[in-house]
Amino acid sequence: MLRFAPSPTGDMHIGNLRVAILNYLVAQQNNEQFLVRIEDTDVKRNIEGKDTEIMMLLEKFAVIHNSVFHQSEHLNLHQTLALRLLKEEKAFVCKCTDEELEADREEAKANRVAYRYSGRCQDLTQDDYVALKESGKPFVVRLKKPTSDIINHDVIKGDISTAPNEVDAFVILRTDGTPTYNFACACDDMLSNISFIIRGEDHLSNTPKQIHIKNVLGYENETKYAHLPIILNSDGKKMSKKDSASSLKWLFEEGFVPDAILNYLLLLGNAKVAPKEIFTLPEAIEWFDLTKISKSPAKFDMNKLRFINREHLKMMDDRQLSTLFGFADADIGKLAKLYLEEASTIKELETKILPIFRPKDFTGEWGEEMRVIADLIFDAPAFDEFDTFKTYIMKKSGFEGKKFFKPLRYLLTGAENGPETSDIYPLIKSYILEVAS
RNA sequence: GACCCUUUCAUCUAGUGGCCAAGGAUAUUGCGUUUUCAUCGCAAAAACAGAGGUUCAAAUCCUUUAGGGGUCGCCA
Numbered sequence: 001m002l003r004f005a006p007s008p009t010g011d012m013h014i015g016n017l018r019v020a021i022l023n024y025l026v027a028q029q030n031n032e033q034f035l036v037r038i039e040d041t042d043v044k045r046n047i048e049g050k051d052t053e054i055m056m057l058l059e060k061f062a063v064i065h066n067s068v069f070h071q072s073e074h075l076n077l078h079q080t081l082a083l084r085l086l087k088e089e090k091a092f093v094c095k096c097t098d099e100e101l102e103a104d105r106e107e108a109k110a111n112r113v114a115y116r117y118s119g120r121c122q123d124l125t126q127d128d129y130v131a132l133k134e135s136g137k138p139f140v141v142r143l144k145k146p147t148s149d150i151i152n153h154d155v156i157k158g159d160i161s162t163a164p165n166e167v168d169a170f171v172i173l174r175t176d177g178t179p180t181y182n183f184a185c186a187c188d189d190m191l192s193n194i195s196f197i198i199r200g201e202d203h204l205s206n207t208p209k210q211i212h213i214k215n216v217l218g219y220e221n222e223t224k225y226a227h228l229p230i231i232l233n234s235d236g237k238k239m240s241k242k243d244s245a246s247s248l249k250w251l252f253e254e255g256f257v258p259d260a261i262l263n264y265l266l267l268l269g270n271a272k273v274a275p276k277e278i279f280t281l282p283e284a285i286e287w288f289d290l291t292k293i294s295k296s297p298a299k300f301d302m303n304k305l306r307f308i309n310r311e312h313l314k315m316m317d318d319r320q321l322s323t324l325f326g327f328a329d330a331d332i333g334k335l336a337k338l339y340l341e342e343a344s345t346i347k348e349l350e351t352k353i354l355p356i357f358r359p360k361d362f363t364g365e366w367g368e369e370m371r372v373i374a375d376l377i378f379d380a381p382a383f384d385e386f387d388t389f390k391t392y393i394m395k396k397s398g399f400e401g402k403k404f405f406k407p408l409r410y411l412l413t414g415a416e417n418g419p420e421t422s423d424i425y426p427l428i429k430s431y432i433l434e435v436a437s
Numbered sequence: 438g439a440c441c442c443u444u445u446c447a448u449c450u451a452g453u454g455g456c457c458a459a460g461g462a463u464a465u466u467g468c469g470u471u472u473u474c475a476u477c478g479c480a481a482a483a484a485c486a487g488a489g490g491u492u493c494a495a496a497u498c499c500u501u502u503a504g505g506g507g508u509c510g511c512c513a
Contacts, residue, residue: 005513006513007512007513009512009513039513041512041513042512042513044512045512045513094511098511101510101511108438108439109438111438112438112439113438113439114438114439114440114509115439115509138511140511157441157442157443160441160442162440162441163440165440166439166440166441166509168509170510170511171510171511172511173511174511175511176511178511180510180511180512180513181510181512181513182513184513185513200507201442201506201507201508202507202508202513203508203513204441204442204507204508205440205441205507205508205509206508206513227442229442229443229506229507230506230507232505232506234448236505236506237506238506238507267449267450267462268449269449269450270449270450277449277461277462277463294443294449294450295442295443295444296442296443296444296505296506297442297443297505297506297507298448298449298450299448299449300448301447301448301449301463301464303448303463303464304448304449304462304463304464306463306464307462307463307464308463338476339475340476341474341475341476341477342474342475342476401472402472402473404472405472405473406472406473409473415474416473416474417473417474417475418473418474418475419474419475419476420471420473421473
């Protein structure tokens with residue numbers, strides 16, 4: 001069982017999406033189930049509606065899940081498990097105040113050592129828990145440190161060993177009784193029997209904690225891990241909300257299509273086994289090798305994304321492409337593809353296609369000639385072939401060379417430059433009266 | 438500061454001791470084609486982070502220095 005576990009606390013970005021895609025892809029490759037778990041344990045940060053937004057986005061990328069649930073539904077389970085650890089003395093209640101903990105941190109900082117939990121409450125017992133509960137005083141539950149190194153086998157990074165001190169005695173249940181991220185996450189992974197966890201590198205330091213939790217809960221099945229190198233912006237820093245390109249919403253607005261975004265994300269850090277650069281998700285499932293992903297962070301390259309987007313636009317069905325510009329005509333799709341030689345996104349394509357159908361400006365350098373040609377077209381019979389059309393207009397107008405082609409191009413496309421008019425004509429001839437005006 | 442990860446052209450990468458005076462793709466530049474701008478074709482420029490080892494032989498193994506990134510919450 002594989003899983004994607006987003007929190008509904010903000011807009012989904014390309015890093016999240018990459019994780020989702022890869023989990024789905026590996027599940028497909030291994031014939032395993034793929035689960036979506038909405039991690040909504042931080043009530044304050046949850047944003048209404050983000051969960052459905054995430055699900056819609058996954059659907060848009062054809063990442064199909066077998067089941068989905070909200071982590072908050074498991075509140076009772078998490079509490080029960082935490083209490084069990086308390087009873088077994090694998091965890092302890094901690095009544096340290098914020099001030100005390102803050103002082104500890106200050107001290108660690110002053111001494112230039114890493115902050116670790118002081119151990120002040122670690123000998124508190126089950127009786128203390130009962131007393132604390134009756135008194136109504138605030139307390140949290142912490143998990144005791146492991147007694148030996150935690151080793152996690154990462155299929156990308158290799159074996160990583162973590163000392164007990166690094167794992168530390170961390171909080172698993174908050175003052176309000178809700179589980180912390182690491183605890184809820186590990187419990188649910190255990191409960192769902194997740195066999196392979198693929199996530200971002202920023203979770204690397206959480207992994208020993210989560211392994212430790214599963215260990216003390218007596219979970220014996222082995223879990224494989226893969227921590228993906230993070231995606232950097234052009235400045236070489238971790239991509240964040242500040243980088244517009246990280247936002248899927250922004251990418252869609254800019255005219256990038258899902259297939260291209262997916263293709264790019266899969267290519268990033270992984271050129272090794274790809275038999276070709278342009279591919280679809282079903283194709284990638286055939287040959288993608290997660291273990292071959294590069295270990296170092298990769299910079300986001302807008303130029304490459306643009307190239308890939310162009311290639312996917314070329315592969316799109318003609319009629320379907322035309323619907324993106326408000327048509328339902330394969331010829332318009334073909335027309336758009338002609339313009340792919342100078343545009344890479346739907347947004348850029350729009351700036352080429354829409355002016356063709358808008359009223360033209362007859363006041364420019366070639367205005368006079370355009371008027372003459374437009375009048376001729378208005379009275380002319382319909383021509384199927386560009387050659388016969390061209391010959392007819394040339395003859396009737398008496399224009400030739402630049403004096404003919406420039407105004408003709410401008411009249412038909414509203415632009416000075418562009419693809420061959422001979423290629424454009426057959427695709428717009430059924431709209432010729434609207435176009436040439 | 439501590440801990441962990443990482444280091445080949447501008448960018449993504451190929452490369453697992455000899456096939457590498459390092460290959461591909463994108464981007465860039467030049468030439469050719471094109472009654473336009475482009476596309477396309479051809480070509481060019483462009484990298485093993487530094488220093489020490491090991492070896493007949495190192496991009497590849499070891500040591501070390503430097504750089505980059507991540508994480509150090511009752512956030513996820």
